[in-house]
Amino acid sequence: MRLDEFIDGLAYDEETRMRQLAKEKSYAITEYLADTERRIDETVQGDSLFGSTSPSIFVGRSGYPQVSAGILAPVGDEQHASEYATSGEWYQRGYTIDDVFQARTGLLNSARPTDVHVADEWNGFTGVRREIAIADRPVDVEVDLDGPPSIDLDVGREDIATPTGPRARATGAQLTENPHVPRAVEKTLSDDDWRADGAMAYLYNRGFDVYDINTILSAGALGRTTNRRLVPTRWSITAVDDTVSQFLRGQLQNASSIDEVEVRYNEYLGNQFWVLLAPGDWEFELVEMKAPGSVWNPDRSEYWLASDREGYEGRTQYVEETAGAYYATRLGVLEHLAERDRQAKVLVLRNVTDDYWGPVGVWQVRESVRNAFSEEMATAETFHDAVRQIVPRLPVGTDALRRKSNMVAGLQTSLSSFITTNEG
Structure with a gap:
């Protein structure tokens, strides 16, 4: 098709409408925050134990190398936990800005201060967090909390990571099921000398999308064992995009x-x-x-x-x-x-x-x-x-x-x- 015909033919169809923001900016998110607070009150038992299904993790960057690293889990909607994890499916479903904010607002971040140098540590809260990250489906967990969650939506002006919602300080966590870990991920973990960039390219070649890889990287589960460390979520997103792009560009040089x-x-x-x-x-x-x-x-x-x-x-x-x-x-x-x-x-x-x-x-x-x-x-x-x-x-x-x-x-x-x- 000629470009002039293409430009003239850019039409407003139903598929486009489903993927566009409505002209009027919606502030329904404020109502959703109130609903989230109510569901947290119903779900958190005695301000000390939160049981749910976690699809992902979050690692902050403030104070690096001492960061806040947490387990993300929906509040009272465990059966749909996988839909709360950022992925290309959000585009296919036609998520609006409100949809994204509501998904993130309904995701409790139970975090605690952590040193990023985790090496091969798989015990305690660090181990639970890493098990969640390497699993290929949401994992059932129980998280001990030190007080009630703080209802807040952190948006800012950065357009890298998705917004973050309610936060709570965690004192501990336990898995209530055995996570299923893909064989390809087990292979990268078992090789003590495999550089992170090579492991990322390997996983991408095995059909893992960048969303899965950046979660694994963020949990400190890639790279040479002694050098493994937590990677703040914002950094891991860009690192994986960059590493996979360099791999693809190298394939195209000739x-x-x-x-x-x-x-x-x-x-x-x-x-x-x-x-x-x-x-x-x-x-x-x-x-x-x-x-x-x-x-x-x-x-x-x-x-x-x-x-x-x-x-x-x-x-x-x-x-x-x-x-x-x-x-x-x-x-x-x-x-x-x-x-x-x-x-x-x-x-x-x-x-x-x-x-x-x-x-x-x-x-x-x-x-x-x-x-x-x-x-x-x-x-x-x-x-x-x-x-x-x-x-x-x-x-x-x-x-x-x-x-x-x-x-x-x-x-x-x-x-x-x-x-x-x-x-x-």
């Missing part, structure tokens, strides 16, 4: 290029993504445009632009402006290219509108880009034609985009040089 300029579009939770692939060796750039007056750009009167990029050699330093979104976006693109055994020059344009009123986590970026490749594709004669036709659909003009995007600026330079040469 792959052939795609043959034509391809354009895809996807929208979810007030985030609009344009994904442009052009013939050539691997090159990647993410440009983000954030609406003024939003939680992401509260103090400006104009759109705020951020960008990061890498060339064929990849990058070794953490990005400066786009944080975890860069690694999540790049992973989604590389998964698609690896499936085709092709490489390309890639530009992703992310428009963060003011409909995205609360951070739900970088999973929505990853899944939006992953699923962009299952949407209809358009083609353009040249990369310049693709950018020229897309710009009218963006909140910023070509000049602003050129100032922020190396790929667009380089394109402009090439065109100017071409015109000058031919006029000479």
